[in-house]
Amino acid sequence: MTSKLIGSKEAPENFQFVTINGKIEFGELDKVIRIAYYYSKAVKAGINLALRGVSLNNAVKELYKIIPYAFYAETAYKQALALVENNGNKVEIRKKWIACRGSKADKGNRGIKFHVLEDQVEVKVKDPWGKWVHGKAYLGKKYLPLLSELEELSQRKEEGYGAVISFKHYPMIHLQIPLWLYLKHFSSPKPNGYSLVAGFDLNSDRLNVVVINKDGEIITFKTWWYSEVVSHGFPKGKAGALRLNALSEALNFLSRIGVDYVAFEDLFLVRGRKFTRSMSGNRKITRFAKKQLLIHGVIKALRLGFNVILVNPKGTTNSEEHEKVMREKGFDRHTASAYLIALKGLKVIKNNE
Known part of the structure; x- marks a missing residue:
């Protein structure tokens, strides 16, 4: 493929x-x-x-x-x-x-x-x-x-x-x-899977992934943690390496279970960073090069033979639909975001068929 x-x-x-x-x-x-x-x-x-x-x-x-x-x-x-x-x-x-x-x-x-x-x-x-x-x-x-x-x-x-x-x-x-x-x-060749779609939610302290089938049904979901990287004084280079390692582990896992499409938010559609009143939260924002992690994830996924979908991030974090998903599925905020990203990816696939 x-x-x-x-x-x-x-x-x-x-x-x-x-x-x-x-x-x-x-x-x-x-x-x-x-x-x-x-x-x-x-x-x-x-x-x-x-x-x-x-x-x-x-x-x-x-x-x-x-x-x-x-x-x-x-x-x-x-x-x-x-x-x-x-x-x-x-x-x-x-x-x-x-x-x-x-x-x-x-x-x-x-x-x-x-x-x-x-x-x-x-x-x-x-x-x-x-x-x-x-x-x-x-x-x-x-x-x-x-x-x-x-x-x-x-x-x-x-x-x-x-x-x-x-x-x-x-x-x-x-x-x-x-x-x-x-x-x-x-590039490494990847065998055809089962047309499964994985939604990625990239965060400063964790990576959330939700996998759905062509009908939008949830197949599995998983979180890769690297919480220590946001602690004060943690080396920036080591933090980046841990995040990249989590991305690689996630993509290798998805390849094994038959995923063909991975969906990320198109962060280049987002202008500026939103700062909070929390000093620790702001430290996470300033130290976390999210776009660089996205670029690495896209290129790594393409290397491994996945089709990569970039979706508009509007509504995947703060919206009525997001709140509804958390309430009905029992997901935390980040898993709910990954699920909505996967659904948006599935919609793109169907519109391109």
């Missing part, structure tokens, strides 16, 4: 790429840090331009004065626009990084390029004030065949890839791989 992503017309836009990460070493690191300093400065200036509603072309001309390479300036402004859209005027730029958007017409990427060798990846970064700066990236041998094909496609102007160089603890490279190509290299 070939997996597919089903949702609104806009849904696939948020799942076009998979990011792979690796350490990178530069012989002239000082030059790369200089580029990152001015790129980050351009993003900061771009935020002010975005708040004023300046057009892309005019913004690029202004930012070119800070970082004199049009492809960096353009990417910086697009990132500034995204930051303003997500956070309003409360945006702080503290880190330094370099980013360059991908393009088929530019043989993949104009500012950050890679070349695959037998056991490593050569990278070169465009210096706006000089020549290319060369480095070596260590992304893992399992990715080399994938990167070789992407390089070939880029040279033929058939695919592009975005790229970022970051400096949190040491220099890292982040390459945005087209999703279809990633799935081609890393």
Whole structure:
């Protein structure tokens, strides 16, 4: 069975790429840090331009004065626009990084390029004030065949890839791989199941799943807990790993019982975070990267051969129907949400038949 992503017309836009990460070493690191300093400065200036509603072309001309390479300036402004859209005027730029958007017409990427060798990846970064700066990236041998094909496609102007160089603890490279190509290299075949639909409710401290059949009847429901991750001082990295592990366990369980469709809320339809009067509740909200968990869940599900459905989250948490489900089924709030998400997924399937 070939997996597919089903949702609104806009849904696939948020799942076009998979990011792979690796350490990178530069012989002239000082030059790369200089580029990152001015790129980050351009993003900061771009935020002010975005708040004023300046057009892309005019913004690029202004930012070119800070970082004199049009492809960096353009990417910086697009990132500034995204930051303003997500956070309003409360945006702080503290880190330094370099980013360059991908393009088929530019043989993949104009500012950050890679070349695959037998056991490593050569990278070169465009210096706006000089020549290319060369480095070596260590992304893992399992990715080399994938990167070789992407390089070939880029040279033929058939695919592009975005790229970022970051400096949190040491220099890292982040390459945005087209999703279809990633799935081609890393998907696992899944036998056909029984047309069962599983609804997922993603939370900061638990993962709730409800499985229904094509008639909407409940087959099973299950909760994966990771309550410790919301305690004060719990390491953010370890919390993320526990959540991802729960997602993987849930998907493997669903594969074993014959589920063919998994439904998630399309969180990209939700604007902003809703804060509460509870300090502990707000800590859960700020520390919980729900959209990142959604992206991981969608990609993991596609890799395992599930069809993925993204549904509108309206009414799945606070609604009369939600209250009715809790009352009649005896479900807690999160299980009730998972059940309603599954029902919405089933409705999408029937509308697409």
